Amino acid sequence: MAKPPTRKPKNLSGPKRARQPAAGALPTREQLLAALAEQADIKGKRDLAKVFGIRGDMRRPFKAMLAELEGEGIITRTRKALRRTAALPHVTVLDIPTDADPDDLHAFPAQWNEEEGEKPRVTVLGGRDARVVPAPGDRILARIDAGDGDVPVYTAKAMKILDKPRRGQIGIVRMDEDGARLIPVDRKQKEMRIPLGDLLTAADGDLVEVEVKLSGRLMIPRAKVTSVIGNPMSEGAVSLIAIHNLEIPYRFPESVLREAEEAKEASLKGREDWRDLPLITIDPFDAKDHDDAVYAQPDDHKANPGGHIVTVAIADVAAYVRPGTALDREAYLRGNSVYFPDRVVPMLPERISNELCSLKQGEARAALAVRMVFDAGGHKKSHSFHRILMRSAAKLSYQQTQAAIDGNADDQTGPLLEPILRPLYAAYDAMASARDRRGPLDLDLPERKIVLDAKGMVQDIRIPERLAAHRLIEEMMIAANVAAAETLEQKRSELLYRVHDEPSSEKLQALRDFLGSLNIAVKKSDAVRASDFNGILAQARKAGNIEQVSEMVLRSQAQAVYDRENLGHFGLNLDRYAHFTSPIRRYADLIVHRALIRALGLGDDGLTENEALKLAGIAQHISATERRAMLAERETADRLLAQFLATKIGARFEARISGVTRSGLFVRLLETGADGFIPASTLGQDYYRYAEDQQAMIGDRTGEKFGLGDRVTVRLVEAAPVAGALRFELLSEGVRVNPSPARRNQKRPSRSYGPKGRKKG
Known part of the structure; x- marks a missing residue:
């Protein structure tokens, strides 16, 4: 007996029919979301209507349901295509808006593909026992919970507060014969050219915010002005630089x-x-x-x-x-x-x-x-x-x-x-x-x-x-x-x-080492009181080195x-x-x-x-x-003083060494209180090493010593008002001490620290 011919199924184009809701009823939200997640060939609203057999009077409530899901950010529309919004990972970086209610914090993903639709809103959980307590404006690393339902309801517990990148780079526009350049406020950043077409309305001296673009095969950085803040020099408002660089709110809504x-x-x-x-x-x-x-x-x-x-x-x-x-x-x-x-x-x-x-x-x-x-x-x-x-x-x-x-x-x-x-x-x-x-x-x-x-x-x-x-x-x-x-x-x-x-044990030990080099007695216990420091200061006044000791005592203190x-x-x-x-x-x-x-x-x-x-x-x-x-106030004072001293290049000043590092000496001018730097490479004819226990630079061969609190004469070499930076040259000779045998016998690097001879005033 012959087999009956096999009937070929019809070639049905488009998405397949999903499990149907009850006759005459709309699909549930969960059924809609499941269809979008499981069927990649659903391209739009019409495809979804075919899947669930939406006809006649069912069309209006069906459209309303889709609009509701889209409004809640659960589904998204890319051009004419509908799809379920991407889910957040279990751990991610969130940004809390600056205007968020401190009593009811919410956040949004720090990075988000706009094609995925609107950023999902995340409720940030807190409580009295929370180890990390974020605030409006913070960027946090958070653990995410999407809830138990098919529709994610995101909550987050902060794991760590992260440094938030600045909105953009801040600098001063300077016009020259070749066009325009940006002098960054941050002294660690380099100058950049600004194409004249990217200046907006900025003029010479204006404080601007820029975005940086790389151009050409050599990937040379160029600045493009995105916002003109104003001219802090002509307006007599140097503080504008610190206000914008540190993102201090200064206009009331x-x-x-x-x-x-x-x-x-x-x-x-x-x-x-x-x-x-x-x-x-x-x-x-x-x-x-x-x-x-x-x-x-x-x-x-x-x-x-x-x-x-x-x-x-x-x-x-x-x-x-x-x-x-x-x-x-x-x-x-x-x-x-x-x-x-x-x-x-x-x-x-x-x-x-x-x-x-x-x-x-x-x-x-x-x-x-x-x-x-x-x-x-x-x-x-x-x-x-x-x-x-x-x-x-x-x-x-x-x-x-x-x-x-x-x-x-x-x-x-x-x-x-x-x-x-x-x-x-x-x-x-x-x-x-x-x-x-x-x-x-x-x-x-x-x-x-x-x-x-x-x-x-x-x-x-x-x-x-x-x-x-x-x-x-x-x-x-x-x-x-x-x-x-x-x-x-x-x-x-x-x-x-x-x-x-109270001061940490590490800072106390550093203070003891320093005071020991000055023959000032200090008790060895870490259980110190403020009165103990007063005793140290009294000894320093008698010995005539109160400036050095005051500076070190201040550095030993914790931040209030x-x-x-x-x-x-x-x-x-x-x-x-x-x-x-x-x-x-x-x-x-x-x-x-x-x-x-x-x-x-x-x-x-x-x-x-x-x-x-x-x-x-x-x-x-x-x-x-x-x-x-505090940082803004200090930066502004530095810029004002650098601006004040910019006309005094080459002038001599009396100063005191206010800091010692491997790279050089920080000095503070006695008359104005301006702070500046002396690179170690300019100190003298010797090779100078940093002696942390003495807070000093000491010459290997000569034993010449420049220590914290020493009074010195300096010459101003360079002033950068925008950065608030001053560079000095040391004119004074240091105190002579006996270099240790270890220092004398230690092989010096081939490169030389120090010019052929210190210039005399």
Whole structure:
């Protein structure tokens, strides 16, 4: 019997039919996604409709389902093709937006192929016990979890905070006969040509942001201007370079300015009325905001003979900058104000910092005050915090206040001398005696102030005199900060400590080695106190080498930071310390204010539970913004001084060696405080080796020694204002010491360090 002919299947073009949903029903989201993942020949919406037999009235809800999946980023459309969005790997790099809510962080993949559709949004998990706590603006390495469902719901746990690459390279445009070139701000980068067609609107001297392209067979780097920032030289705003190079936010968003303008003055509601208490502000003569006021009076209580009552009132910023607002997010992002010689980049808009929160003379202002009782020896017996409405009785400068105490009162300070100023100084004298017994680190290094002229150029460099008036305010602020930490600990409240850890054993050993070369005795134990360093400094003063020793003692210290864990404050020799006294310019102080308000029941605008959970991350973030501000201020001072000295090439200066490395000597000019470098190859006729234990360069043959703190004469060879760099030539001869036999017998490299002879002045 013949077999029946085999029937050939029809050649069906297009995608195959998927498992069908129930008759007349739409496919589920999971069925749609499975079809896209499994069938590569599905090209678009029509193919997908054929797979599931979509007809008639089913078309509209089917299109809506696809639009919903696309809107959620689960599927993506490339030209006309639909496909499932690529999944994130289990470990990847994420960028947290700078405007992300610190209480509800989210992130996006740092690298993403735009053809895969929109970047997936990832929720960043945190918590009180998280080891790594990121913040808005951070780049993190994270472990990714897509959830259990077919539709990924991404969450991430931060594993490490990574350095974030800069937006682009920053530099100054210089026009020459061949066209244009870029002088990079970063002194490690090389100059590049800028094709004239890639200048945008940039002119000579403009600060610009560029992208770098490689051209030709030799892959020569060329710069293309992507943004013209401005001309820092012509505008007298050298600080623009640091602001943009370090990516410091300096323009307030409209939403922040709008909130600031809409803020209303705080009323007496919920506050104690202290407007009749004659609190006064004492600040630099050119201060624009006044966030602290003080008052002192003798304690007439019989149990405290010779005692004092000191009141410190601080602007109530928490009343205006509330958690979760645009003002709060921007203040957190900035972390602190940044102070330049030519401008201030404030943490808060002027409406808040210079108006509503500035304790102006004669105007009612909201404040958070601490009332402290001291005995005759300056020891604090008790304290209490109060939310108040106050009115400053006077706005004084440090110099004005000190002059009055010294017998040169003016029309304003004369009437204040007996009732206000003398009681303040009497209280300070008692507090200062207690401080001296406590023994904080007495490292009084001079700070120079750069004074600019109307064009923004350096007019003068001054070392402001340290007055008793400065120390009075400092001591009272320290006492208020300690009181804040004590109260929050007593209330078992979360807080941000200002911590200064003790020096590491490695730094202590380096200090011992150095001091040993100067025959200064130091105890061998790692259990040191600030008073031990004061003893070292006292020996150095007697021996006449205080500059060298002060520099090394400073280098041995740890960096002060913010932390939710209390490590104490080594430099101040305090067991607990928090920043409370400057909420206008430091976010840490605002957090402490909120914590006090919550712990003491002083209002409904205190620290939130979400903030309390995020304190570790907040501490990391504001410690980083503080370091950024310090770097920006130092870089700007370097550029201004390099610009000031650029006309003095060839001039001689007296200087002191401020650092010693294998590559050469760092020096600081005595008159201006400008820092520069002397390459080791220019030191002299000998071969100089770096002696780390002595912080010195020592000649192999001659034993000529140049050490940390030595006073030397130098000649300026080169100045690079944009980079803030100065190069000097050494004119002085070093101290002669006996080179060790090991050094004398050691074979020197064939190349020579040092010219044929040192030039004489």
